[in-house]
Amino acid sequence: MKIFSAEQIYAADKATIKKQDITSDALMERAATQLFNWLHLRLQGDQVKIHLFCGIGNNGGDGLALARQLQEHGYTCTVYVVNYSKKRSDDFLTNLKRLKDREVWPEFLEEGDDLPEIGREDILVDAIFGLGLNRPPDDWVVEIFEHLHRSDAFTLSVDIPSGLFTDKVPADEKAVVKANHTLSFQVPKLIFFLPQTGIYTEQWELLDIGLDTEFLMNTETDYELIGKNEVLSYYIPREKFSHKGTYGHSLIIGGSYGKIGAVHLAAKACLHTGSGLVTVYVPQCGYIPLQTNFPEAMVITDVDERHISNIDFDISPTVIGIGMGMGKDKKTVKAFIDFLNSNDTPLVVDADALNILSESKELLKKLPSQTVLTPHPKELERLIGKWDGDFEKLEMAKAFSKMYDCVLVIKGANTITVYDGKGYVNTTGNPGMATGGTGDVLTGMITGLVAQGYEPLRASIIGVYLHGRAGDIEVEKTGYQALTASSVIEGIGRAFLDLFAVNEELKSGREQS
Numbered sequence: 001m002k003i004f005s006a007e008q009i010y011a012a013d014k015a016t017i018k019k020q021d022i023t024s025d026a027l028m029e030r031a032a033t034q035l036f037n038w039l040h041l042r043l044q045g046d047q048v049k050i051h052l053f054c055g056i057g058n059n060g061g062d063g064l065a066l067a068r069q070l071q072e073h074g075y076t077c078t079v080y081v082v083n084y085s086k087k088r089s090d091d092f093l094t095n096l097k098r099l100k101d102r103e104v105w106p107e108f109l110e111e112g113d114d115l116p117e118i119g120r121e122d123i124l125v126d127a128i129f130g131l132g133l134n135r136p137p138d139d140w141v142v143e144i145f146e147h148l149h150r151s152d153a154f155t156l157s158v159d160i161p162s163g164l165f166t167d168k169v170p171a172d173e174k175a176v177v178k179a180n181h182t183l184s185f186q187v188p189k190l191i192f193f194l195p196q197t198g199i200y201t202e203q204w205e206l207l208d209i210g211l212d213t214e215f216l217m218n219t220e221t222d223y224e225l226i227g228k229n230e231v232l233s234y235y236i237p238r239e240k241f242s243h244k245g246t247y248g249h250s251l252i253i254g255g256s257y258g259k260i261g262a263v264h265l266a267a268k269a270c271l272h273t274g275s276g277l278v279t280v281y282v283p284q285c286g287y288i289p290l291q292t293n294f295p296e297a298m299v300i301t302d303v304d305e306r307h308i309s310n311i312d313f314d315i316s317p318t319v320i321g322i323g324m325g326m327g328k329d330k331k332t333v334k335a336f337i338d339f340l341n342s343n344d345t346p347l348v349v350d351a352d353a354l355n356i357l358s359e360s361k362e363l364l365k366k367l368p369s370q371t372v373l374t375p376h377p378k379e380l381e382r383l384i385g386k387w388d389g390d391f392e393k394l395e396m397a398k399a400f401s402k403m404y405d406c407v408l409v410i411k412g413a414n415t416i417t418v419y420d421g422k423g424y425v426n427t428t429g430n431p432g433m434a435t436g437g438t439g440d441v442l443t444g445m446i447t448g449l450v451a452q453g454y455e456p457l458r459a460s461i462i463g464v465y466l467h468g469r470a471g472d473i474e475v476e477k478t479g480y481q482a483l484t485a486s487s488v489i490e491g492i493g494r495a496f497l498d499l500f501a502v503n504e505e506l507k508s509g510r511e512q513s
């Protein structure tokens with residue numbers, strides 16, 4: 001699913017109005033009807049108090065139109081207009097008049113006014129600012145936001161939480177409404193997925209307002225949201241007359257004394273993801289544990305007992321995953337540099353190998369094209385430098401990925417894969433996965449997908465999705481605290497099966513008919 005910028009959404013509005021030969025007011029009415037339906041379905045006429053806080057632009061217009069529909073259906077609502085500017089939008093004014101024609105008189109809030117009492121059982125609708133915010137809200141408006149927050153009432157934001165810019169992180173966290181739920185129009189917004197802006201809404205949901213599908217389909221976006229459909233469209237089916245050679249040979253290089261487990265996890269995840277063969281390359285201390293506990297893997301050992309000191313093997317792998325648990329011993333750093341100087345096998349690079357690259361950036365030029373790098377936030381900072389806010393981070397990541405022709409997998413709550421100027425935002429995963437070893441599992445999975453013939457960008461996107469899905473499946477059994485990297489590996493098979501699972505409701509519907 002595409003993630004559109006604010007400019008593109010405004011353009012989609014225009015295209016829709018023209019193509020469907022409707023007024024902008026009619027489009028706003030559609031938006032308000034969707035908001036109303038959402039609330040009405042849940043409230044079923046309940047007489048809970050609803051406070052609608054509206055701005056003076058089109059976000060406020062949506063709020064006023066919603067207020068009218070609520071009032072027409074007998075709901076108890078009070079409407080406030082946060083009067084932060086004299087430049088009211090036309091559709092706001094149209095809806096203000098319609099409300100007044102029905103003898104609903106909004107209370108206009110100005111600087112210094114007393115603020116209304118809000119009970120914690122009430123419902124707040126936040127339609128103060130939408131996509132049009134272009135400077136931080138005034139202090140007195142921020143005070144209103146804080147007043148709303150203190151009420152503890154359920155807060156429903158219209159389109160986006162008011163006070164959020166669509167392309168930069170707000171300087172003051174008090175200057176953003178904290179929403180329990182956001183009903184956003186038609187398309188997901190990037191702000192829902194970034195750590196510094198995603199925190200302002202607990203949940204978000206899309207409401208279809210019938211924007212022109214042709215425009216949406218034909219417009220290229222900088223970001224894409226990755227769900228099951230996207231992953232399914234990339235899936236390569238297995239062939240009947242295939243054999244283990246068809247699905248590649250992965251070599252996992254890493255480990256050091258006390259960190260052999262990292263290689264074990266990566267290699268096992270690689271195998272569970274479908275790599276035809278998996279060989280691990282470890283220091284000698286890894287030989288017995290791996291051969292004892294992981295019979296499917298072949299093991300090649302370094303000449304050194306405790307560290308990798310000379311990467312030397314006589315197999316021809318399809319892809320190499322390197323870095324987990326490898327450490328930065330002097331011998332290892334040298335071995336890694338020598339390896340890069342002679343290697344032309346596709347690479348997936350993680351952990352200590354990333355840190356070695358960060359310390360000698362000239363090495364980055366030695367990576368084969370489309371090498372996959374899987375940094376967590378600290379490793380990313382060492383690689384690309386410090387950034388000022390999540391949006392700058394993404395721009396810097398894109399520039400870095402272009403400069404070195406590499407796929408950057410930026411790990412986080414919503415992992416974002418960056419390549420060729422585009423970002424792919426993952427939707428799976430959960431806080432239980434913030435535990436040691438899950439990164440090793442991810443690297444192994446991406447390696448296993450490259451081995452099977454997925455090009456590195458797709459392997460990364462699919463690997464990240466399945467990794468999160470496996471975690472989501474397993475967390476149902478364990479809860480957040482007890483989820484481990486090993487259980488994520490156990491979930492990989494189910495994550496694949498889930499790609500093809502028919503929605504239970506659809507299935508039972510079909511069986512009945």
Ligand SMILES: NC(=O)C1=CN([C@@H]2O[C@H](COP(=O)(O)OP(=O)(O)OC[C@H]3O[C@@H](n4cnc5c(N)ncnc54)[C@H](O)[C@@H]3O)[C@@H](O)[C@H]2O)[C@H](O)CC1
Binds near residue numbers: 031058059089129132
């Ligand atoms: N396709 C859709 O998604 C539709 C969305 N709709 C809604 O329209 C808003 C966007 O409306 P817009 O009028 O452009 O912006 P705002 O409502 O956010 O209004 C802001 C308004 O105020 C001015 N302004 C900006 N920042 C400040 C500030 N700090 N202080 C004072 N004034 C400020 C700015 O110039 C604007 O005029 C979208 O989010 C949806 O809710 C449509 O209703 C249907 C189609």
Ligand SMILES: [K+]
Binds near residue numbers: 127
């Ligand atoms: K809003």
